[in-house]
Amino acid sequence: MGSSNPKTGELADKYEPSAIEGKWYQYWLDNKFFRSTPDEREPYTVVIPPPNVTGVLHMGHILNNTIQDVLIRKARMEGKNACWVPGTDHASIATEAKVVKMLRAQGIKKSDIGREKFLEHAWEWKEKYGGIILKQLQTLGASCDWDREAFTMDAERSEQVIDMFIKLYNDGHIYRGLRMVNWDPEGKTTVSNEEVIYKEVDSKLYYINYRVVGGGYVTIATTRPETLLGDTAVCVNPEDERYKDLIGKTAIVPLVNREVPIIGDKYVDTTFGTGCLKVTPAHDMNDYDLGKKHNLEVIDIFNEDATLNANAQIHIGKDRFVVRKEIINDLKKAGCFIAEIPYKNKVGTSERTGAIIEPRLSEQWFIAMKKLCEPALENVLNKNIEFHPASFENMYKSWIDNIQDWNISRQLWWGHRIPAYYLPTKEGEEKQFVVAKSLEEAFELAKAKDANIKIEDLKQDEDVLDTWASSWLWPISVFDPEELEYYYPTTTLVTGFDIIFFWVMRMIIAGYFLKDEKPFKHVYFTGMVRDQQRRKMSKSLGNSPDVFKLMDRYGTDGLRYAILSSVAAGNDIMFDTPVPPDGSTDEQRAKFYEIPKNLDSKLCETGQKFANKIWQSYRLLSSWEVDESLPNPNKVALEWFEAIFNQELAKIERNFNEFRISDALTQVYSLFWHNGYCSWFLEMIKPDYDQAAGKAKPIDKATYDFAIDYFERLLNLLHPFMPFITEEFWQRIKARDEKETICFAPYPTPGEQNPQIVAEAEMIFEVITSIREIRTKKGIKKHDPLKLAVKTDSPDSFTKFAQILQKQNMAAISEIEFVEDKVAGAASFVVRNHECFIPLEGKIDVEQERKKLEKELERQKRNLNTSSNKLKNDKFVNNAKPEIVNNERKKLADAEAQIKVLEESLASL
């Protein structure tokens, strides 16, 4: 089974991502390289944060999933059993809203077709659009185990969700109760506190007179005059001198003439409004609490669509905002209206429908959270679960400290139906119910309560569970019970910090409740992708770039490079995106994105150029002709590159361990290109051009093998970040078997460190740069041979690298001479303690040379000053660590030596 390597023969002049990306992904898929089953290896498990089943890939997903892919690919190469589980979330309220909208477009009303028919349509929709996003993840290169694709509402998951509910209920963590909840009058469902978005609006504060029984008036202030129809008290602060005598009296609610008590409670802020508060326990959270405390009557005046019901007595059937206007007129007529003043306040709106939330008393299901949270908090604070960055622990703690019971019932159909079955009840009796997995089991339980009951008398609760009450099981529910033992707890969760409370915390709770074990060891929080105006990217703003256009233009590897090189854990990413003008049609938008001009853009381009650079360096390697009879003239270059590779690799590894992924990538990039392989190493070993033969001279075998070997190691190092191009060249660089892949190539591990050669090379590179600078300044051609004279105590470092200094593409030094004295009429520079001269026979600009030397002299004098001051300070010498003091002595000596050298040079000019 599986296809063989789709190797390509011809090597194009330039890098064309589209020519390689698709074919390699198909090859990986065909051979099931991402398949994971339990074995004796250590597992590295990641579960995807399941995107909404009807979602479409956007920048946020790219960020999130690319990071997961990097972690999982690296683990796979390290020989771990890497398992990345993909899947989607049914997203109860969002999906139902979409289906309702679609049906409405067809002229179908949800209420007309009923639950079963509606769900048929919903599943149909899911089959059609669900999973598009997973296909899109494949174009990103995501190395998920696609045989494990899961959906929060498929059979296995659903069963576990229901089992969890029953277990929580039987353990006493779930209760049903009449509570003040957030009611969305448009969706006609409750929403959780987290789904309420507060928006600042311009509203008005109305002052209204209530008549006090026994004489006088009390003036209250309210932003919601329509709710006075449900008032059952007036409240003042008992310490308020103005009103405290009123406590115990009664007042008359205008228009409905209800006599209500005047109560005292410190809750009332004496400085706000008039210091008198009307109390409507049915329609305000705080009033509800006051009502409970003072045993007030609760009068609910709203229907489920926020029109007034019969309890309101007047304006029955009208909408709350219509009534607000009319009530004000009524009050004016009745002479109770005092004033209205402009006022800014925040109004809760539904995250999904945008409707203004109405606090409403209703029967709902709740999970008691306090107790369940205990292990969830403890195991984060004690680092049993590690947050990256750790600063999110604070936010997490404050969430848990302020946690309230979780309203888990939703008045929707798309979701997991609550497994509660009601027994028939007479009017006025409290409802009786049983909680069970099936109607049959419910019947058995119900018989205990009522021996005469018939199975058809049982009615299942109409509501479904909050989506998060299924996704909190995700790290558990995606595995079969026996596999769970192997894969759980998972290794790393990568997710946005915006759902730390919605999801992360709840998974931790569920993990400890069900398994008595954490769901994951590490949590890597990503920031939000924002546009240049720092706005979160969102569909409604239309400021998210078309990710497929980006992949087309820059290559998937290029886009991955861009996104990865700008992620620091938890930090937001600004992605410079051009935004089409407001009010653009979809067509105009599409056009706008057709040619992304400026899409951060620069970073994608850098990634694309990097890929091309790799391409070009392979072209160079592959053009070389090997002559096995040649000796190896590049021993120093090889020794150096091995050293720098090991040194940088150790740094990269450190960064990975701390989840500093962008730093790791930047280092790989730099090692491959500007500070390592391409810019220095390849230039050092590149054979000269043979004019007579019209081609490059042959290369010795040792050098060639080394170059190929380290090219391969670099590809391995880069593969987790840029999987496609690295596979392409990994396949080309050596003969591979049919089913081989870089996906399982060994991830490089740091070898022995050799700081000596690294330091020496650095010195030589400085010399080369200085010589190049002299060439640039004097207008001397690159290949014109120059002599180098050096006054130094350690000529070895120079002779060691002589061959490199001589190379035309390095410094083109024809001859190195070691001298005792200054060389007159030469351009000079100093590197460390080595004084270098380039004789230029009359090409010297004395004035320019003097300026340069003076500038350097000044700098060294400053250094001398700093060091000598430090060393004169006894406190420094006595207190600082010995190596710091020694180093300071060395710096002082260096500065002194250099000053001497520079002064002599100046004198000799």
Place this chain on the structure above:
RNA sequence: GGAUCCUUAGCUCAGUUGGUUCAGAGCAUCUGCCUUACAAGCAGAGGGUCGCUGGUUCGAAUCCAGCAGGGUCCACCA
């Protein structure tokens, strides 16, 4: 109101236990090169009092306090 993070080059940001290679990177800018892998490139250059004010320390971009400005989360708002 509570919490929390941030302020470093023109822009976007690193800077890990206070000390060496600490004042960095990329982009942008400037100069010179179409040199047989690569102009999607090569070789060079300039650019910052690390928000401000104090403090701790032998020593501060780094620790502490205050101030100014910005972000984010939470709560309240009758």
